Amino acid sequence: MDASLESAVPQDDSPSLLFNQSLEKGLAVLCAFSASRRTMTLADVAAATDITKSSAQRMVFTLEKLGYLRKHPKTRRYQLTPRVMEIGFNYLSAHALIDVATPFLSELTKVTTETTCLTEADGLDMVYVARFVSAQFVPVHMPIGSRVPMYCTASGRAYLSALPEDEARARIEASDRVAHTTRTRTDVDEIMDALRVARARGYATNEEELFLGDMTIAAPVLGSQGRPVASVHVVAPTSRWTMEEAERKLAPALLLCARSLTSSARSVD
Template identity: 80%
Template sequence: MTSPLEVPEPQASLLFNQSLEKGLAVLCAFSAKNRTMTLAEVAAAVGITKSSAQRMVFTLEGLGYVRKHPQTRRYQLTPRVMAIGFNYLAADPVIDLANPFLSELTKSTTETSCLTEPDGLEMVYVARFVSAHFVPVHMPIGSRIPMYCTASGRAYLSALPEDEALSLVERAERISHTVHTRTDVDAIMAILRETRSRGFATNCEELFLGDMTIAASVLGAQGRPVASVHLVAPTGRWTLGEVERKLAPPLLQCARSLTSSARSVG
């Protein structure tokens, strides 16, 4: 699942570069929904004038991040854009620390394990070890999922101070992805309190039908959550009770081990 990036409001400052802001907004405007765009479509998607869009696209094309299709004359991203995301993955110490733990977790449970990190109101997939078993939903690195209705998001939220978690839940666009999605703020906060007590969160078909996950938070040096680790347990192979009995113990051990390692690097 992908969605537009939530960009924080810039601080009023003479140092803030609006041209850079527009250029990044143009890059972010391309998505699964907008794979290719004309200049007019870029301008509309970003909310800028067509002349401004032309300058941004011309610059990005010169730098190799955007190209124009010779027949359709529509613009699209190039593989060079991936260098930005890859540099983040390469520089993030938590991902390096997590990989051996995720590999062992997948080996011991035979299910797909993932690491997600928070960004705004969403969790972003940054590491993934795929099992040999079928999974109903493909979530490649870089995929984004909402916090309020996913196990990894709830695990992260539950490790925050309650007022901070409440603020994030209230700000979320709480839509019903399936008939099982919880959208009521009080209900979600009750789930977070239960998650805090048990140490793990679950999600049964609230984002995708057939998909069930169980997650635990990873804490950093200051005791604040920095990520969540989760296991994918499709409803075709697991019941919620089985997930809690059989998958929670190895998941919690993985999260604890990763927390110990993450705290050592700050």
């Protein structure tokens, strides 16, 4: 089983002497902050991470001393600092595929005049790791680090279409298949049918299944072992495109980009 899937499904919970629970709690505290929890009290941190208040106090104190958290002088609530981005930036700057993908994504945006993105799999999600934004209107802002579910996105389906069918089905079945819009496909067999179509033509599509007004066409990027390592996609807003037009005019350039990235990925894999 692929390592990224292993992190998304239940595993053996037997304890290991090498496992550092304090580090786990510290990372949990950092991950607990989000758009819906921009600031938190100690009690909030304890509740969000399911740890005791005394443990939360130790974690927060340490992270504050290290510069990853700061406390507002008046509200006494904690929030993240820019230092937390250092870890993510180090990942991006050390990632060979992102480095070699840059000129190809730039060219794809130039040719299509639309926003293009590179995403990687993490568990049951795809994570944005590179993005070239069109000068034209884009209905949804997806900054680097944004996560989208595999089952209902073109990038996710492109990635899944390049996996063995039983492995792709396991990921879909493990997903929390929420209907984000009235067009979201949540039935496992229906999604598997979409993967077979994507496999046959080399690219997957998403027509307003995650966000209204948003369509995307995506193709997988393969590594040296023939397994997917990423997906590249083009954003085709419904205000400018029909799906038929997007497939006819954007898919050829997308597939050319995906092939070039696959060649590059195999050289750095």
